Amino acid sequence: MVGAITMTDVPITPEVMAVPRIVSDGDTNLVGKSRAELGEMLVAAGLPEKQVRMRVGQIWQWIYQKGVRDFEQMTNLSKIYRDELAEHFTVSIPEVVSKQVSTDGTRKYLVRIEGGHEVEVVYIPETDRGTLCISSQVGCTLNCSFCHTGTQTLVRNLTAAEIVGQIMLARDDLGEWPEPGRTPNLEGRLLSNVVLMGMGEPLYNFDAVRDALKIVMDGEGISLSRRRITLSTSGVVPAIAKTADEIGCLLAVSFHATTDEVRDKLVPINKKWNIETLLDTLREYPRLSNSERITFEYVMLKGVNDSDEDARRLVKLIKGIPAKINLIPFNEWPGSPYERSDVKRIKAFSEIVFNAGYASPIRKPRGEDIMAACGQLKSATEKVRRSRVKAEDKG
Ligand code: SAH
Ligand code: SF4
Secondary structure, eight states, X not given: OGGGOOOOOOOOOOOOTTOOOOOOTTOOBOTTOOHHHHHHHHHHTTOOGGGXXXXXXXXXXXXXXXXXXXXXXXXTSOHHHHHHHHHHOBOOOOEEEEEEEXXXXXXXXXXXXXXXXXXXXXXEEOSSOEEEEOOSEESOSSOOXXXXXXXXXXXXXXXXXXXXXXXXXXXXXXXXXXXXXXXXXXXXXXXXXXXXXXXXXXXXXXXXXXHHHHHHHSTTTTOOOGGGEEEEESOOHHHHHXXXXXXOOEEEEEOOXXXXXXXXXXXXXXXXXXXXXXXXXXXXXXXXXXXXXXXXXXXXXXXXXXXXXXXXXXXXXXXXXXXXXXXXXXXXXXXXXXXXXXXXXXXXXXXXXXXXXXXXXXXXXXXXXXXXXTTOXXXXXXXXXXXXXXXXXXX
């Protein structure tokens, strides 16, 4: 069936580290600031050094544990200090433009960030957990040929405030902040897990992603254990060890192919860091991050990467790495150059991997009716905007 599919040889984007964060000197938002940054902001606004530690902790608790955005409600701070804070600072998160709810309960939020750009955030309820899929960039500089986000050029990196803000707006919508005066309930949370699997390559926006996740994992922040956070990367090798060292969350890798020839086409960053280089780095990750296993994501594309031979090669390649293989049936999007593998094929592939001793769940597509599935994000919205721009050009 390969003949029916044209795999375009997409060039790899050369250097993308240069995309600046948009934290300007005039940035007064307290959301997304590290403890050190927040402390510096408070001192610059007149707070005595010796009070910094305590005040940062108090403010974090109001913002991230109680969902308070109005300084007036931060009642363990003196009235004078609350007024001072309000004079200098804001507590702001991205704005939800619209929300769609799928028949399976999945919620997709269209979110507007500064500059009028939009990103999508997806909440997936399951029986034992609720997972929020968040974005790290508007668009993506990489061009994975099966990914819809990859067809859109990068607009910009999200700030740490915009990344942690996605979690806060979902908690707003889920009604998951404690009543005033109550302590936050850490048991049975509706939003219990976070995956960086939305738009963008998180490791090409490292600093903002790290700062945001540190707030998510902090006991005075969002308070989710690092084992409930999974960062997915296409394979930015130099940043993987740094992730273990500076973040320490769980790692997922968009593997998707078992030969360099095929992976070069599917995940073109492979031309820079090939399968062998990537696997060498991954072998170190569990030890460095003290986590149990790595998730290998593998999109099932008919006739491209889904043969029994591929499955056997895969288990050989990852030998020695504690791993789980997530098989993702390809989600089609308008104009996509691939087809989803048949259910029978996916099951046969899964069985080979399973029999080699690895968990190999087939991911159930969620929220398909609202285009919220993996790799489908941003589609309709972006198209509308493009046609709007065209219309404006003409006008
Ligand atoms: N940029 C990061 C994280 C976002 S993508 C990365 O590439 O890992 C999250 C997962 O969805 C990745 O494994 C990605 O390869 C996969 N994906 C992208 N487009 C898809 C599609 N159309 N169908 C199924 N999975 C897709
Ligand atoms: Fe970017 Fe990930 Fe899509 Fe590749 S799969 S284009 S890295 S968002």
